[in-house]
Amino acid sequence: MIALLLRDLKLAFRAGGGFGLGLAFFLIVTVLVPFSVGPQSSLLSTIAPGVLWLGALLACLLSLDRLLALDWEDGSLDLVATAPLPLEAVVSIKALAHWLTTGLPLVLAAPFLGVLLNLPVPGFFWLVISLLVGTPAMSVIGTFGAALTVGLKRGGLLLSLLVLPLYVPTLIFGAEVARRGATGMETQTPLLMLAGITAATIALLPFASAAVLRINLR
Amino acid sequence: MTLTVTDLAITRGGIPVLEGLNFSLQPGHALILRGPNGIGKTTLLRTLAGLQPALSGTIDGAEDQIAYASHSDGLKPTLTVVENLAFWASVFGTDDIQPALDAFALNELSDRHAGNLSAGQKRRLGLARMLVTGRPIWMLDEPTVSLDKDAVQMFADAVRAHLGQGGSALIATHIDLGLDGEIMDVGSNKAKPKPIDDFDGGFL
Amino acid sequence: MSIAAKANTLWEYANPRKFLATSERVLPFFWMTSFVCLVVGLTWGFFFTPDDYKQGSTVKIIYLHVPAALMAINCWLMMLATSLVWLVRRHHVSALAARAAAPIGIVMTLIALVTGAIWGQPMWGTWWAWDPRLTAFLILFLFYLGYVALWEAIEDSDTAADLTSVLCLVGSVFALLSRYAVNFWNQGLHQGASVMRAAAITGADTEEKVSNIYFYPLLLCIIGFVLLFIALVLYRTGTEIRARRIKALLARERLNG
Numbered sequence: 289m290i291a292l293l294l295r296d297l298k299l300a301f302r303a304g305g306g307f308g309l310g311l312a313f314f315l316i317v318t319v320l321v322p323f324s325v326g327p328q329s330s331l332l333s334t335i336a337p338g339v340l341w342l343g344a345l346l347a348c349l350l351s352l353d354r355l356l357a358l359d360w361e362d363g364s365l366d367l368v369a370t371a372p373l374p375l376e377a378v379v380s381i382k383a384l385a386h387w388l389t390t391g392l393p394l395v396l397a398a399p400f401l402g403v404l405l406n407l408p409v410p411g412f413f414w415l416v417i418s419l420l421v422g423t424p425a426m427s428v429i430g431t432f433g434a435a436l437t438v439g440l441k442r443g444g445l446l447l448s449l450l451v452l453p454l455y456v457p458t459l460i461f462g463a464e465v466a467r468r469g470a471t472g473m474e475t476q477t478p479l480l481m482l483a484g485i486t487a488a489t490i491a492l493l494p495f496a497s498a499a500v501l502r503i504n505l506r
Numbered sequence: 507m508t509l510t511v512t513d514l515a516i517t518r519g520g521i522p523v524l525e526g527l528n529f530s531l532q533p534g535h536a537l538i539l540r541g542p543n544g545i546g547k548t549t550l551l552r553t554l555a556g557l558q559p560a561l562s563g564t565i566d567g568a569e570d571q572i573a574y575a576s577h578s579d580g581l582k583p584t585l586t587v588v589e590n591l592a593f594w595a596s597v598f599g600t601d602d603i604q605p606a607l608d609a610f611a612l613n614e615l616s617d618r619h620a621g622n623l624s625a626g627q628k629r630r631l632g633l634a635r636m637l638v639t640g641r642p643i644w645m646l647d648e649p650t651v652s653l654d655k656d657a658v659q660m661f662a663d664a665v666r667a668h669l670g671q672g673g674s675a676l677i678a679t680h681i682d683l684g685l686d687g688e689i690m691d692v693g694s695n696k697a698k699p700k701p702i703d704d705f706d707g708g709f710l
Numbered sequence: 711m712s713i714a715a716k717a718n719t720l721w722e723y724a725n726p727r728k729f730l731a732t733s734e735r736v737l738p739f740f741w742m743t744s745f746v747c748l749v750v751g752l753t754w755g756f757f758f759t760p761d762d763y764k765q766g767s768t769v770k771i772i773y774l775h776v777p778a779a780l781m782a783i784n785c786w787l788m789m790l791a792t793s794l795v796w797l798v799r800r801h802h803v804s805a806l807a808a809r810a811a812a813p814i815g816i817v818m819t820l821i822a823l824v825t826g827a828i829w830g831q832p833m834w835g836t837w838w839a840w841d842p843r844l845t846a847f848l849i850l851f852l853f854y855l856g857y858v859a860l861w862e863a864i865e866d867s868d869t870a871a872d873l874t875s876v877l878c879l880v881g882s883v884f885a886l887l888s889r890y891a892v893n894f895w896n897q898g899l900h901q902g903a904s905v906m907r908a909a910a911i912t913g914a915d916t917e918e919k920v921s922n923i924y925f926y927p928l929l930l931c932i933i934g935f936v937l938l939f940i941a942l943v944l945y946r947t948g949t950e951i952r953a954r955r956i957k958a959l960l961a962r963e964r965l966n967g
Contacts (some may be wrong), residue, residue, distance in 0.1 A: 295582070295589075330546025342684035363811055367635075370555050370574045371597045432880065435714065436860065442662035446863050448855075453852040454884045460891040478894070485887065496880050503872045506558035520868050521961050 292368070294422060296385035306354055310347040311397055317343040318401040329406045337404035337415060337466035340397045343401070344394045346417055347458055348426045349451060351390045353444040356501070365438070366444055369505055375498035381498060383424075383431040383494070391423030414437040414469020420484060422462035425486040428493050429454045437500040457485055507571050507642050508532050509674065511554070514563030515697065518549045522561055522697035529690060531643065531674045536665065539678040545692055547678040548577070551645045554676070573639035575646045579632025583621025587631055588611055590620050595638035599603030606637035609664045611655075625652040633661055637668075644675040645670060650683070658683070724801035726951045731942040740941035755927035766803060771829045773928055777935035778821035782850060783813030785815035785939065789857075790882050793875035803947065808878065809861055810946035814939060816854045823847055842892045849888045853881045868956060925938035 300307040321339050322332060359365040368378055398419055399412050408414065433451035437443035461482040468475045508530055515525035523546035531537050539547050553560050555574035581590050591603045591612075607613050610630040615623065620631065629652050636644050643666070650658050662683045665675050669685075677683070755773040778918060789808040797806040827837045838844070858875055864870035 289595055295585070295593045298589070299582055299584060304584060319552030359580075362580055362582070363576050364582070366552075366557060366576050366578075367574065367594070368582040369557060370572065371594075371639075372570055372599070373597065398667070436864075436877060439869075442865055443863070449852075449859055450856040453849055453856060453888070454881070456849055456883060457887040457891040460888075460895045461853055464895060481891070481894070493880070495875055500873055500876050503869055503876075506552075506869075519866050519961075 289373065289381055291383050292373070292378065292381045293339040293385055295481055296382065297312070297388060300389040306351055307389050308393075311393050313350050314343050314347040314394055314397060314483065315401065317346060318404055321405065327371060333470075335407035336407040337411055337470050338411045338463045339396050340401060340407070340415060341419070341463040342467055344398060344423065345426060345455055347394055347501060348390055348423065348430060349448055349455075351386065352430040352451065353437075353447050355386055355431060356438045357434070357443070360438045360504075365501075366505060367504075375450075375501055376435060376494045379431050379435060379497040379501060380428075380490075380494045382434075383427045383490075383497075387424050387427040391419075391427050392420075395419040395423060399453065404457045410472055411466060411470030414475055416464045416468045418465035418469070418479065419480065421482050421486055422458050425482075425489045426455060428489045428497075429458070429485075432493050432500070434496040435504065439504040458482065462486065507567050507674075509554070509568055509571070509676075510564075510566040512564045512566070514565065514646040515561040516546060516549050516558075517561045518546060524551055524692055524695045525561075525697040526695055527563065527692070529566060530668055531676060533672045533674055534669050536669055536677060537687050538683075538685070538687045538689045539676060539692065540689055541681070541692040542609055545590075545696060547692065548647055550692065551647050551676065551678060552576075555645055564693075568643070571641055572643045572645055573636045574642040575632060575636055575644070575649060577636070577647055579628055581620040581628055581631060582672045583600040584619060586617050586618045586619055587623070590631060591638060594635045598639045598641070600640060601653070603634075606634040609667075610660055611639055626654055626657055629653055630657055630660070633664070637664065642673045644673065645680070646675065646676055646677045650679060650681055670695070671695055687705065721820050724799070724803050724820075724953070726803055730948055730951060733948055737941060740937050740944065744887050744934050744937030744941055747930050747937060751927050751930030751934050752779055755924070755931060755940045759927060761849060767833050768829050769924070771825050773776070773931045775825040775829065776928060776931045777821060778825065779847065780932060781935050782815055782818040782822050782847065782937050784817060784936075785811050785884070786850065786853070786878075786885070789815070789878050793878040796871055797875050797879075798848055802954070803951065805875065807943060807947045809873065810950050812854060812858045812861070812942050814852065814942050815945070816858065818852060819847055819851045819941075823851065841890075842896055845892045846889045849892070853885050854886070856886065857881065865903075867957070880900040 318340065321335075321343075323334065325331060353373055356365065359368070369375060395416060398415055399407075428473055430451055433447050433454070436450060437447045440446060464478040465475050465482060468478065470501045511527055512528040515522055516526040516527075517523060527550070529537065539550070541547055548674060551574065552558050554568055554651065555566060556568065556575075557571050580594075582593075585593070587606075588603065591606060592601065595601055595603050595606075610633060611626075612631060612634060614630070615627060615631075620628065629649075629678060633646075633649055635644070647663060653661060658681070665683070665685060667679070668675065673686070677685075677687070752773055756770050759770070766881065789811050792804045792808040795801060798807070817937070823844070826847075830839065831837050832848045857874055857877060860874050861870055864873060
């Protein structure tokens with residue numbers, strides 16, 4: 289299991305591995321926002337938590353179609369499936385590797401992008417906390433979507449169509465935490481809801497992901 | 507570990523392709539799978555390897571015993587030969603890849619990225635993976651594609667050594683490997699379509 | 711389970727031929743009754759009930775809005791049930807019924823959204839508000855789209871049935887979650903679901919609830935929509951079965967050819 293995680297991390301950091309693409313995308317989206325809504329700092333600081341959450345979500349989405357498709361194309365998914373590893377563990381590891389290479393860097397980059405959007409000072413802490421709690425759910429849900437569409441030739445767009453509605457609860461509670469935090473309101477309820485969603489998806493969704501992967505492999 | 511297949515029927519894309527398959531594979535023996543293209547050899551190997559469910563019949567002794575090599579080798583182009591092999595070795599719980607490198611003459615290629623290998627070299631690396639799995643039953647789907655004469659010999663030697671250690675092998679191939687294995691032609695097991703009335707009951 | 715016991719269960723309709731024969735027999739009944747219910751209900755509702763003292767004649771859109779919204783949700787529930795049946799018992803008719811129902815669900819959701827917008831314009835002064843109930847329907851619409859797109863994208867019918875069934879299951883959980891999330895996110899303008907409250911039926915109604923005058927024609931419209939939905943699902947499932955049979959026959963032909 290560790291071997292699979294280490295290999296995926298190694299692959300991500302090697303040339304063409306796609307590490308950094310999500311980050312660059314996050315940066316560009318954030319930079320484009322003031323161009324589209326105007327430079328007034330009061331407006332920007334109001335929408336900053338939501339924009340950063342949406343940017344992180346889209347950056348996460350962007351890298352999903354590589355998550356399993358590459359292993360599918362070169363046949364290693366077949367071989368992993370015959371190895372002494374339950375597929376549930378395989379998809380969990382895949383999700384973890386995705387989070388470490390995409391989700392975590394987004395969390396770390398978010399405060400710097402927050403500066404660009406005039407995020408109010410108390411918002412920084414809550415933005416990082418909410419992303420830290422919420423992004424694992426996005427990786428796990430995304431792995432489910434990737435497993436659903438892995439056998440399709442041009443599944444990228446369909447993958448987005450399937451995954452985005454599933455992201456709604458995470459986005460609502462996550463952005464709510466960041467928004468409330470930025471305006472100094474109480475954040476406990478949405479944060480607990482967000483943590484609950486993340487915990488539940490990590491615990492349960494790999495079973496669904498493994499089931500659809502098994503269906504796609506046969 | 508003996509692999510025993512009883513009255514097995516298999517499907518591809520929901521359509522039965524082969525039926526009435528009965529055979530057993532004893533330790534130390536090889537079975538060469540023959541049959542025209544499209545008859546379902548790959549489907550049979552995938553079914554035995556547990557990648558897809560059988561339509562009916564039983565497969566005994568396959569659980570966690572099979573090392574399967576498909577058409578594609580599952581190599582990562584940005585990893586080196588050693589890294590690729592070491593990954594599969596650790597998945598199967600070992601870190602000793604030297605015998606596999608020796609058997610397929612991969613030592614001088616060990617630091618090359620798999621993406622820079624020729625098709626035949628990739629194939630050798632893919633076959634070397636069988637050695638690191640430590641599993642007794644090898645299932646090989648057209649293993650000699652793009653291998654040159656020497657490499658085919660290397661492969662045949664590796665299989666012979668594997669059989670000598672009490673392993674067994676099921677190989678779908680059209681060339682003569684010089685192995686003293688039994689030949690099984692599945693051409694006669696082609697599934698016969700059911701009468702149209704049954705067909706209506708459950709579509710297929 | 712013995713053969714004799716099996717012959718009398720619901721499962722025998724899982725036989726495509728049996729299903730087609732039965733559905734062809736009962737379909738005219740469903741078409742007729744739904745037609746009668748809808749014509750009577752809508753005519754009664756539109757022309758023979760008074761205008762609301764506050765909402766004016768716009769209130770009459772409920773005769774389309776409420777039944778469509780109900781069916782949009784019930785359709786998803788039906789798909790959830792048939793998906794489970796497919797996953798557990800592997801009856802092809804069940805999977806095909808889910809596939810047949812999805813586009814109907816999309817249309818129902820759209821009717822609910824559009825009629826809601828038409829009503830909302832004069833009432834709330836806007837075509838669209840991010841009210842929890844509206845938002846939840848919009849999200850439901852997205853789930854329907856994804857579900858249908860997945861069916862269309864996969865060539866192998868059994869694989870498609872398996873994958874869409876799992877998506878339906880997982881989607882149901884997330885749709886429910888979204889419903890609560892959206893409630894939390896915005897408290898909303900929309901009145902509560904008022905049709906089936908006891909007070910509304912017994913006539914002890916406040917201005918929030920649907921009074922008797924509106925209730926009976928509305929009930930008729932709801933029954934009409936339910937019957938129409940059943941008729942459409944039976945009809946479309948029959949079409950799916952025939953399409954599937956053609957595909958299977960062609961595959962069989964190719965194999966023997």
